[in-house]
Amino acid sequence: MAYRLIPVSLSLATDVSHQCWLHKTRDQHLVGIIKFCKPDSELTWGDIEYCRRRIEEFSLMPFPECINAMIIDIHDFNAFIDNDLVLTPWRLQEEDCLIRLVVAPDQMESYASIFDPTWLCSDVDHAIKEIREFMDMFVH
Numbered sequence: 001m002a003y004r005l006i007p008v009s010l011s012l013a014t015d016v017s018h019q020c021w022l023h024k025t026r027d028q029h030l031v032g033i034i035k036f037c038k039p040d041s042e043l044t045w046g047d048i049e050y051c052r053r054r055i056e057e058f059s060l061m062p063f064p065e066c067i068n069a070m071i072i073d074i075h076d077f078n079a080f081i082d083n084d085l086v087l088t089p090w091r092l093q094e095e096d097c098l099i100r101l102v103v104a105p106d107q108m109e110s111y112a113s114i115f116d117p118t119w120l121c122s123d124v125d126h127a128i129k130e131i132r133e134f135m136d137m138f139v140h
Contacts, residue, residue, distance in 0.1 A: 012046040015039060018054050022063055023128055029135045032067035033124060034058050036074050043079040051087065059089035066091070069098035069135065071127045080107070082114060098134060100127035 016038045023031040036051055059070060072087055081087065088099055103111050105122040112120060121127040 012050045012053075014044065014046040014050045016047045016050045018051075020058055022067070025132045025135050027136050029069065030063060030065060030067040031069045031071065031128065031131055032058050033071040033073065033128075035076070035124075036072075037076045038079050041078045041080075043081070047079070055087060055089050056091075059091050067097075069100075069131045071100045071102060071121075071124060071131070073102040073124055075102050075104045075107075075122070080110070087115075098131050100131065102127055 016036055018037070019035045021033040023033060025031065034055060036054075038047060055070075055072060058067070060066060070089065070092055074081065074087075087101065091097075092099055099119055100121050101111065101115055101119045102121050102124055108120055108122060121130070
């Protein structure tokens with residue numbers, strides 16, 4: 001090769017971890033649930049980018065179809081997320097899909113000033129119930 005190339009890595013140095021689940025409503029709508037855990041209370045650029053990439057990736061995955069709604073669970077996230085961290089996937093926002101953000105009950109008021117308060121929940125079961133009721137109400 002005639003030109004000098006510098007190798008780089010796309011992996012991120014972060015202590016954030018995640019888990020993903022799918023939920024099907026009775027009308028077969030797919031709800032994606034992604035939960036993030038971060039033991040440290042200080043956010044780094046790598047943490048923010050890790051969350052953003054996983055959310056975008058999850059919102060686009062075909063399972064056999066793409067998800068119709070998303071629940072982002074950060075109640076085990078020790079670091080406080082400000083409005084610099086974009087947690088909402090662009091595809092779901094563009095298509096007006098439902099998004100719920102699960103936060104610790106004591107953080108609800110703080111996050112209400114950053115995110116749309118109707119997006120906030122304090123547990124995953126309540127978020128699933130809200131999404132199911134909304135998505136299935138047009139048929140039943």
